[in-house]
Amino acid sequence: MKIVYANQTKGKSYSDDEDRFLLVELAKYGVGKDDTYEKIKRDINEWPAFRFDWFMKSVRPFSLYDPALALILLHSVAYFYRNRSSMCYSRRSRREGIRT
DSSP: OOOOOSSOBTTBOOOHHHHHHHHHHHHHHOSSOTTHHHHHHHHHHHOGGGTTOHHHHHOOGGGGHHHHHHHHHHHHHHHHHHHHHHHOOOHHHHHHTOOO
16 A cells, blocks of 8 residues: 655655554554653664664654554555445345345
């Protein structure tokens, strides 16, 4: 899935690896906690893959919120559309209570 961010910093946008890292870290620390983005920022600074990625190292913890929210919403929508056929009921099955 290719993600296009509306607000890009001087032409730099997040790569697929950075998006994946952000999603994994969100799953590890939780979405609704107060210190989640500070922990993610600490992990970015310690992660060897981002050693020379000055864009990720310079991102403030509070600016990780917007791309994280976009990723969660996009994956939720993709999951819904991928599984909507199994969630649909036909007219006959609704009357008889059978899920197709």
